Amino acid sequence: MTNSKNARLKIVRPVRSGQTTEQVVARVYELIKSEHLKPGERLPPERELSKQLGISRPSLRAGLSSLISMGVLQSRQGAGTFLVDGPPALDSEPLRLLAQLHGFSFEHMFETRSILEVGAAGLAAERATGEQLATMSEEIAEMFAALKDPQQFLVHDVAFHRAVAVASGNPTLATLVEMVSAILYERRRETIDRAHDFNESLDLHRQVYRAIRARKPDEARAAMREHIVRAQRAFALEEEQQQSNLEQDRA
Amino acid sequence: MTNSKNARLKIVRPVRSGQTTEQVVARVYELIKSEHLKPGERLPPERELSKQLGISRPSLRAGLSSLISMGVLQSRQGAGTFLVDGPPALDSEPLRLLAQLHGFSFEHMFETRSILEVGAAGLAAERATGEQLATMSEEIAEMFAALKDPQQFLVHDVAFHRAVAVASGNPTLATLVEMVSAILYERRRETIDRAHDFNESLDLHRQVYRAIRARKPDEARAAMREHIVRAQRAFALEEEQQQSNLEQDRA
DNA sequence: TCTTGGAATTGGTCATGACAATTTGCGACG
DNA sequence: CGTCGCAAATTGTCATGACCAATTCCAAGA
Known part of the structure; x- marks a missing residue:
């Protein structure tokens, strides 16, 4: 009207x-x-x-x-x-919600993470500065020191990968790596206590580091790819155990 | 410590x-x-x-x-x-703001896009369904039809890349590709009218498609890598021209 | 049967006020 | 004179309530 x-x-x-x-x-x-x-x-x-x-x-x-x-x-x-100041970072919440909403699988997350981190490792082998190499090395040392403490080991594991991402010299890439990793990290923190042996993981980390340090992009990529494949396998195993444990609890 | x-x-x-x-x-x-x-x-x-x-x-x-x-x-x-309904998608706004805030360069964006899309192309070569292949092919046909219309060409260019990302079978990856591409796309839309020749670009698209169709991941990756490198070069050129044109306008 | 008008529903915006945490400055005390 | 402590000012957090605008839906009328 x-x-x-x-x-x-x-x-x-x-x-x-x-x-x-x-x-x-x-x-x-x-x-x-x-x-x-x-x-x-x-x-x-x-x-x-x-x-x-x-x-x-x-x-x-x-x-x-x-x-x-x-x-x-x-x-x-x-x-x-x-x-906000500090390193550039995207909130993982939107991706997490999207994943939940559309039922993204962890396999896909790992696959994406692999693509991102393999690329980052290659770039890092070309561009990493001395200081960045030092940071990576320190994190590996911390992992040695935390072989008996899964949670602590995981913290330095994540820190190492972050260092590699930063050393790629590509902040966009580093941001995406961080976003995807954060989601997997949270999930992993709940299951890692069931992991048995970190020696293999540690060794693969060192291979990645050596390749970057030696400025060999192809080797760095290959090592990172191998590392993540195995990490995914380990993750799947831990999930399985977690699952069966829950079933036991119900019984 | x-x-x-x-x-x-x-x-x-x-x-x-x-x-x-x-x-x-x-x-x-x-x-x-x-x-x-x-x-x-x-x-x-x-x-x-x-x-x-x-x-x-x-x-x-x-x-x-x-x-x-x-x-x-x-x-x-x-x-x-x-x-929201429809395909999973992350808003590009946060990444755009972050890029602005920290001064990410377009080179880095292209590099990230390359890593993502090269990975997607490889996966697509392994997993693409017949329907997805058809979609890619159709977009290439549309690009042929739009050789004289830069804006329209770009639309189908983007659509082709989206199809490849979807065909990777990895929604997480496809989402990230979409997010990064969206930012570059917006920028490119402003400069593409200065591009001269799309034949080379079109040919490279076809190479990517043929490799995916032939189920050859390595070739698909290589073709996609080559394509994006050249796209970046073309983009840089257009930017340059845009720049000099602006200077002329001031004079 | 179809159109149309309006009422109910629902999101969009605004104004105001009370509350909580942090910062800042002033005054008391050593 | 310097330091500590408390209170006021600053600033974000949340609630209440109201009104506007767009949409939806149903019933009355052509």
């Missing part, structure tokens, strides 16, 4: 959910782009920012909450909202 | 931000997990859901807004909020 026929405005685009949310994201994006905001710095207070954008605080918060969940922002109550 | 740099494994994230937001995400995650909610289905109305969770509607909306920005949910005013 009130709007009789002017409602002819047929929006061609599929309804943009969150007009204002999008606005917030775009605004922050501009702040970053124009270098007015550097990593680690603080954003204007919500009350002020909402006025700047001409939107209400709840709406602003919806947008910020999106950016927080994307891992771009981080907020501390009483202190403020900050651009 | 004494080196305080690498021993900092901060896996714990300050949960301070988003107590309730996290709760919402967890709740939806449970809904999905327990299969009470299938792709394409509708969530309970916000007013009801907020009561179920014992939180206010704005708080609930903050959480939903996160899930929407992750690409898990989609909402239409007046209709409801739905679990």
